[in-house]
Amino acid sequence: MHIVVLAKVVPDYEVPAGDFELTNSRAHSRYKRMMGLYDENAIESGVQLKEKYSASLTIVSYGIKADIQVLRKAVAMGGEKLSLVLGGSDDPNVIAANLKMAVEKLEDVDLILAGQQSADMDRGIVHGMLAEMLGFAFIPQVAKIEQEDGQWKVIQNTESGSSELKFGGKAVLSITSVPENVPRIPVVRSIFAAKKKPVVQLPEIEGDAMPVDELSVDIPKMESVCEFLPTEDDPAETAKILLGRLREERLI
Amino acid sequence: MGRTPYWNIDLGILIDLFALPMIVIFFYGMYGHWKRIRQGKVRVNLDLSKSAGKIGPVYLYSLLTKGILGTKIYKKIYTGVAHGGLFWGMVVLLLGTILVFLNVLFGLPVFSGGFNHWFMAFALDFAGLAVFGGILFFLVRRLLFPPERLTEPKSRTGFSPIVLLLGVVILTGFVVEGGRIACNGIDNGSFMGNYLSMMFGKGDEWLTLHRYMWWIHGFLALGFLAYIPYSPLVHLLLVPVNAALADPMPGTKMGLIDFSSFEDEESEEMPVLGAAKLADFSRKRLLDYSTCLWCGRCHEVCPAAQTGKPLSPKGVIITLAECLQDGRVEDDSLIDSLTSEALFCCTTCAACMEACPALINQPKTIMKFRQNLVMERSEIPELMGKANSSLELRGHPFFGTGAGPNDWCKDLDVPLFEEGKTEYLLWIGCSVTYEERAQQIAGSMVKILSHAGTSFGILEEFRCTGDPAKQMGNEFQFAELAQQNIEDFSDLGIKKIITMCPHCYNSFTRHYPKLGGNYQVIPHSVFLKSLLKAGRLSLNRETNTICYHDPCYLGRRNAIYDEPRDVVNSMGKLVEMPRNRNESFCCGGGGGNYWAEEVGTRINQVRAEEALGTGADFIATSCPFCLLMLTDGAKKFTEDQKIFDIAELVALQLEER
Ligand code: SF4
Numbered sequence A: 001m002h003i004v005v006l007a008k009v010v011p012d013y014e015v016p017a018g019d020f021e022l023t024n025s026r027a028h029s030r031y032k033r034m035m036g037l038y039d040e041n042a043i044e045s046g047v048q049l050k051e052k053y054s055a056s057l058t059i060v061s062y063g064i065k066a067d068i069q070v071l072r073k074a075v076a077m078g079g080e081k082l083s084l085v086l087g088g089s090d091d092p093n094v095i096a097a098n099l100k101m102a103v104e105k106l107e108d109v110d111l112i113l114a115g116q117q118s119a120d121m122d123r124g125i126v127h128g129m130l131a132e133m134l135g136f137a138f139i140p141q142v143a144k145i146e147q148e149d150g151q152w153k154v155i156q157n158t159e160s161g162s163s164e165l166k167f168g169g170k171a172v173l174s175i176t177s178v179p180e181n182v183p184r185i186p187v188v189r190s191i192f193a194a195k196k197k198p199v200v201q202l203p204e205i206e207g208d209a210m211p212v213d214e215l216s217v218d219i220p221k222m223e224s225v226c227e228f229l230p231t232e233d234d235p236a237e238t239a240k241i242l243l244g245r246l247r248e249e250r251l252i
Numbered sequence B: 001m002g003r004t005p006y007w008n009i010d011l012g013i014l015i016d017l018f019a020l021p022m023i024v025i026f027f028y029g030m031y032g033h034w035k036r037i038r039q040g041k042v043r044v045n046l047d048l049s050k051s052a053g054k055i056g057p058v059y060l061y062s063l064l065t066k067g068i069l070g071t072k073i074y075k076k077i078y079t080g081v082a083h084g085g086l087f088w089g090m091v092v093l094l095l096g097t098i099l100v101f102l103n104v105l106f107g108l109p110v111f112s113g114g115f116n117h118w119f120m121a122f123a124l125d126f127a128g129l130a131v132f133g134g135i136l137f138f139l140v141r142r143l144l145f146p147p148e149r150l151t152e153p154k155s156r157t158g159f160s161p162i163v164l165l166l167g168v169v170i171l172t173g174f175v176v177e178g179g180r181i182a183c184n185g186i187d188n189g190s191f192m193g194n195y196l197s198m199m200f201g202k203g204d205e206w207l208t209l210h211r212y213m214w215w216i217h218g219f220l221a222l223g224f225l226a227y228i229p230y231s232p233l234v235h236l237l238l239v240p241v242n243a244a245l246a247d248p249m250p251g252t253k254m255g256l257i258d259f260s261s262f263e264d265e266e267s268e269e270m271p272v273l274g275a276a277k278l279a280d281f282s283r284k285r286l287l288d289y290s291t292c293l294w295c296g297r298c299h300e301v302c303p304a305a306q307t308g309k310p311l312s313p314k315g316v317i318i319t320l321a322e323c324l325q326d327g328r329v330e331d332d333s334l335i336d337s338l339t340s341e342a343l344f345c346c347t348t349c350a351a352c353m354e355a356c357p358a359l360i361n362q363p364k365t366i367m368k369f370r371q372n373l374v375m376e377r378s379e380i381p382e383l384m385g386k387a388n389s390s391l392e393l394r395g396h397p398f399f400g401t402g403a404g405p406n407d408w409c410k411d412l413d414v415p416l417f418e419e420g421k422t423e424y425l426l427w428i429g430c431s432v433t434y435e436e437r438a439q440q441i442a443g444s445m446v447k448i449l450s451h452a453g454t455s456f457g458i459l460e461e462f463r464c465t466g467d468p469a470k471q472m473g474n475e476f477q478f479a480e481l482a483q484q485n486i487e488d489f490s491d492l493g494i495k496k497i498i499t500m501c502p503h504c505y506n507s508f509t510r511h512y513p514k515l516g517g518n519y520q521v522i523p524h525s526v527f528l529k530s531l532l533k534a535g536r537l538s539l540n541r542e543t544n545t546i547c548y549h550d551p552c553y554l555g556r557r558n559a560i561y562d563e564p565r566d567v568v569n570s571m572g573k574l575v576e577m578p579r580n581r582n583e584s585f586c587c588g589g590g591g592g593n594y595w596a597e598e599v600g601t602r603i604n605q606v607r608a609e610e611a612l613g614t615g616a617d618f619i620a621t622s623c624p625f626c627l628l629m630l631t632d633g634a635k636k637f638t639e640d641q642k643i644f645d646i647a648e649l650v651a652l653q654l655e656e657r
C-alpha cells in the first residue's frame, strides 16, 4: 500500500493580527515558513495508517527549494521520501496539475491525503481538483480512516455532525483536525534520519491557469470597540447578553 | 571496682568468633546492593575534584552534615529527635561493644575510672534508652498513627521486624546488665541496670538465667547486624554514601546529551535518549533508588501529589526501588507503568529534593523519563506538544499569542544592544515578550535601568533560551535554541546579561556554559538590590505590607532568597507565607506545566490562597511565570490586582516620587 500526503509550506499562520502585513498581496517574507496546520494533521493520519497497515508513505509538495528544510519535518514524522515540484504559482489548477504529475511519477499510489485547506490561501480546492484530474474519488473533511474487508471506511466530520462512508479503489481525502491526529513531535533519530532520506525535485509543468484575475487583497484591520454590557445581579444573565451581542455581530 | 567481662560466661570469647560469619553475611548483603547498583551506567564526572571540600567524587561537607549528622531529618523535629536517638544510640552501643571486645583481646582499660562510670556505664545505658525510645516512637507511628506520607501511595513493609528485633536486643541487653549488677553489686552510672537489678535474686538459677540471656542477647545483636543489609535499615549505610556522592548544588542539573552519534552513519549503536528502564540510568540514580526510605517527605511537599495529580515522587522512586530489587533492570515496561500523565505533571520545582533526607534527586529521574517519552516516543501532552512545536517553528513557546514580538516596547524608548558600547544585555525572555500581563515587567525594568543610568540594551530579534523545551524533556530542541543564542551573543560580544525570568537565569548559568556560552548573568532582583545598595535608586519605605513568593528556579534551584526580600523591604514591610524560602510552594507553572490542562485542584490557586491569606497589601514575586500563574490563581479569591513583579513595584515608586 502506498500513501501520499500532500503538504504545503506556508508563512507563519499565527502571526498576531496587529503584526501582520502584506507585500505584493502576500504575507511579508519576514514571517517564518512552516507546514500548514491541517497538512500536519494529514501527515499524522498518514503516519498512523502507515504504522497500522505497513504502508509506504511519500510526502509530495509544490513550492520552492527552500521549503525542503521545512518539509523534512514531514519526513521526520514518518515519511519515507519527499517529492517536491519546484514552482511558485498560486493558481489552484496549476498546482493541482503539478501535483498530479508528481503523483503519477510515483508508483501505485492508493490513497492521497491532504490538509482540508492551506493555511495561507484557505481555499480548500486543490485536492478536489487533483482527484478530478487523477480520476480518484474525493472525500472532504475526513476525521478517521480504517480499512475493512479490503475497502476504506472513513468518518467525515461536517459542521452539523458526522457521516460514515465506505469506498473501494483510489481516493483523495482531505483531512480535518481531530484529537486523534494531533501532529506528533518527530523523535530525534527520525529528525536525523530525515536529513538523509531521498528528495526528488521535479521541474514544474505548465498547467492551465484558471481564468481569474486577482484585483486586490485585503486583510482585516484591527479595530477596538468598547461596549459596556448592563450588569445584572446574575452573572449568567450578563453572559447571555454577551453571547447574544457576539452572535449579532456574527463574531461567533 | 572495675567490671570483668564474661564474669558469668564460659567461653564468652566465642561470641566474637560467631561474629565472623555474621560479618560475612553482612558484607554479602552489601555486595548484593552493589551488584544491583553497578548495573547502572558509569557516568564520568569531568568536574572531579574541582570544588573545595571535594575529594574525588566525594563531597565531604555533605557527607558529614547531611549524610552522617542527618541534618535534614531534623526538619521534622519529633521524627528527627526519635531518629537521632535511635541512630546515635546505636552508634554509641556499637562503640561500647567494640571497646569491650578490645578489652577482652588486648586489655584496653575501659572498665575503670571515670571512663567506665561515664561512658561504659552511664552513656551506654542512656544510648540504650534513646534507641528504645526511638523504636517505640517509630512503631507507634508506623503501626498506629501513620501519616499520609508514609502510606501513600503505599507503605513499606519490612521495617517492623528489624525494629522489633532491635528492641529485643536492647531489652535483653538491659536484662543482662541488671543480672550482672544484681550479682556483682551496684555499678555507678548504670542507672537502667541498677534499677532492673532490683528484680533479680542472687541464687544459681539467676546466674543461669543471666548466662542464657547473655548468649541470647549476643546472638540477637549479631543477627541484627547481619540482617541490616537485607532490611530497610540499610539506609544507615546507603544514605551517607548517597550524600557523599550527591552534588550539593541546589536543584537538578541535567547533563548534556551528545547527539552527534545520530549524525554518524557508521555508528552502530544509537544512544538511548533519556531513560525507559533501569539499565538506562546511571549508577548514582540506582543508588538513589536503593537508598530511598519510603518516608514520603517528598510526597508531602510535592505540588502535584498534594493537588490530586497522578504523580507522587515517592511513588516514582519506590516503583524503581522495587523494580531494582526484583532484578528487572531491562524491563522497559517500567516507563509505561509510571504513566506519561504522571511524569508530565512534575513542575520540576525541586521541593522533593529539598525535603528528601536521603538526598535523592527525584526530578532528574522524572526528567530522564520525560526525555525518553518526548525524544524517543513522541509522547507529550497536547498543549505541551504545541508549545514545543512553536519553539521549533517560531523560537518561542507561546502558540496562539495575540502579541507581536515588539508589542511590549511599542510606547517605550528602548536602546538596542551595541557591541563594544553597551554593558548589559537586558534579556527579555519569551513570557515577558508574548504575555500581556508579563510585558509590564519589561516596561518597568526599562524605566528603572534608564532612571539608574545603567548602560543596557536589548536584542533586535530574539528567541527563547530553550528552557521550556528542556523542562518538557526535549533536550534536542533546547540544544538547538541554545546554540543559536550562543552564536548571536558571540557576534554581539555579549558578556553581561540581566534576566527577568529565573528560568532564563537558570539556563544561562547552568546549561549554556556546557555548550560554550559563558556570561555574567544577574537576575533582575539581584540587580535591583545592587542599584539600591549603590544609591542609584532610592525608594521611600512605605507602610504597605508586601508578601514575597519565592520562584522555584530562583530560590530552591539557585538559593537566591535574600536579595529580592531586601528589595521588598526597601519599599514596605515584608511578610512571609507559611511556606517560604526553600520550603516555598510552586506556582504550578514550571516544567512546562504553564501549558498543561491541569487535573485536580489548581496549584496556582492553592499558592495564591496562601499568599492572600497573609493579608498583605501586595504579593510580590520575581518570575514572569509565577506572576502569570498567581495572577490567574488569585482570580478565584479576589478581583483586585494584588500580584506584582518586584520590578513593577519598584518602578511604581519611581513614578510616585
Ligand atoms: S520536582 Fe516538584 S512537582 Fe516534581 S516531583 Fe518533585 S516536588 Fe513534585
Ligand code: SF4
Binding pocket: B291, B292, B293, B294, B295, B296, B297, B298, B299, B313, B314, B317, B352, B355, B356, B357, B358, B359, B360, B362
Ligand atoms: S525519595 Fe526521599 S523523601 Fe521521597 S520517600 Fe524516598 S527518601 Fe523519602
